[in-house]
Amino acid sequence: MERKINYLILILLFPLLMAAATPAERVYNAYINGDMEQWRLVLKEVQQLRSPSLKDRLERVNYQYGYIAWCIGNSRYDEAKEWIPRMAADLDVLEKASYSLSTVYAYKAAYYGYRIGVSKLQAPFLGPKSNDYAKKAIKTDAGNPLGYQQYGNILFYTPFLFGGSKEDAAGHLLKAMKLMEAKPEQLQWNWNYLSLLTAIAELYYETDNQKMAVYYLQKTLTKEPAYQWVKNELLPLYLKKNNKK
Numbered sequence: 001m002e003r004k005i006n007y008l009i010l011i012l013l014f015p016l017l018m019a020a021a022t023p024a025e026r027v028y029n030a031y032i033n034g035d036m037e038q039w040r041l042v043l044k045e046v047q048q049l050r051s052p053s054l055k056d057r058l059e060r061v062n063y064q065y066g067y068i069a070w071c072i073g074n075s076r077y078d079e080a081k082e083w084i085p086r087m088a089a090d091l092d093v094l095e096k097a098s099y100s101l102s103t104v105y106a107y108k109a110a111y112y113g114y115r116i117g118v119s120k121l122q123a124p125f126l127g128p129k130s131n132d133y134a135k136k137a138i139k140t141d142a143g144n145p146l147g148y149q150q151y152g153n154i155l156f157y158t159p160f161l162f163g164g165s166k167e168d169a170a171g172h173l174l175k176a177m178k179l180m181e182a183k184p185e186q187l188q189w190n191w192n193y194l195s196l197l198t199a200i201a202e203l204y205y206e207t208d209n210q211k212m213a214v215y216y217l218q219k220t221l222t223k224e225p226a227y228q229w230v231k232n233e234l235l236p237l238y239l240k241k242n243n244k245k
Contacts, residue, residue, distance in 0.1 A: 022189070023042050023045070023046055023059070023063070024059070024189045025189050026038060026039075026042045027039055027042050027063055027066070027189075027191060028189040028190070028191045030042070031066070031191040031194065031195075032191075032194070032224055032226050032227045032228060033226070033228055034228050034229055036067070036070055039063070039066070039067055039070075040067065042063060043060075043063045043064065043067055043083075046059070046060045046063060047060065047086065054093075054094060054097055054099040054100075057090045057093055057094055057099075058090075058094060058099065058100055058103065058104075060090055061087055061090050061091060061094070061104075061107050062107075062192070064083055064086060064087040064090070065087065065107055065110055066191065066192075066195070067083060068080050068083050068084060068087065068114050069110075069114070071083070072114060072117040072118065077117075077118045080114065080117070080118050081118055084111070084114055084115060084118070087107070087111055087114075088111060091104055091107055091108055091111060095108075101140050101141075102137045102138075102140040102141030102144040102146070102147055103137070103144060103146055105133045105134075105136045105137035105140060105147070106133070106134065106137035106144065106146040106147045106149070106150045107146075108133040109130045109131070109132075109133035109134035109137065109150040109151070109154065110130075110150055110153075111130075112126045112127075112129045112130035112133065113126075113130045113153070113154070113157075116130070127158070127162070130154060131151075131154055131158075131163075133150075134147060134150040134151035134154055135151065137150065137151075138151060143179060144179070145175075145176040145177070145179035145180045145196075146176070146192070147176075148172045148173070148175045148176035148179065149172070149173060149176040149192075149196055149199075151172050152168075152169045152170070152171075152172030152173035152175075152176060152199075153169070153173075153199065154169075155168045155169035155172065156169035156173075156199075156203055166203060166206070166207050169203060170200070170203055170204075170207075173196065173199060173200050173203065174200065176196055177196055177197065177200065180192075180193050180196065187223075193223070194220055194223065194224055194227055194230075197216055197217075197219060197220040197223070198216075198217070198220060198229075198230060198234070200216045201213045201214075201215075201216035201217045201220065201230075201234070201238070202234075204216065205238060205241075210238060210241055213238050214235070214238050214239060217230050217234055217235045217238055218235070221235070
């Protein structure tokens with residue numbers, strides 16, 4: 001009976017506990033659980049802030065950045081098109097204020113990549129802009145992992161004939177990882193770190209280095225054992241292919 005009462009109390013308190021969690025915590029939990037509806041709700045809430053500070057805007061861009069990527073990856077192009085202009089608006093305010101410019105430039109690299117994602121015909125025009133902003137992010141602050149992460153992503157997804165290089169991509173993504181891990185206090189509730197480790201694993205998988213791909217997925221689960229996509233889908237798939245070799 002006591003167990004049932006405790007369970008009922010937890011159910012009743014759950015909405016209050018969720019409300020007490022910060023947006024960063026809620027987005028992180030949405031990420032590891034694959035709950036993009038929760039991510040969307042957080043994004044809608046922070047989008048409605050009446051007088052967001054520059055810090056608020058930069059945090060909001062991070063949530064937009066992740067959600068738009070998911071929309072494009074799941075062919076929800078109309079929804080991506082709704083959020084891309086909002087991301088652009090926040091980035092314009094931040095850039096004009098010269099606030100955290102390296103990070104802003106890194107997100108602008110992603111922004112142009114997203115515009116290509118919803119309209120492939122724009123690739124010849126927007127691809128160079130994305131590339132330039134990623135380089136600009138690194139040049140502005142060589143200690144900012146996000147610049148290396150964006151440039152690594154660009155090199156990975158750009159065809160070889162147009163300057164892409166999976167080897168160079170790996171170098172930049174690994175550099176981003178080392179920079180992130182050099183500041184462990186910034187890894188709490190940091191979905192970007194998990195995303196980066198997963199991207200490194202996927203890069204190795206795509207280049208037929210199954211051993212390293214599995215290593216980085218296991219490293220990811222060491223950091224976050226509850227990361228559902230890696231735990232339930234990617235790692236079993238990679239292990240299966242690795243065992244066949």
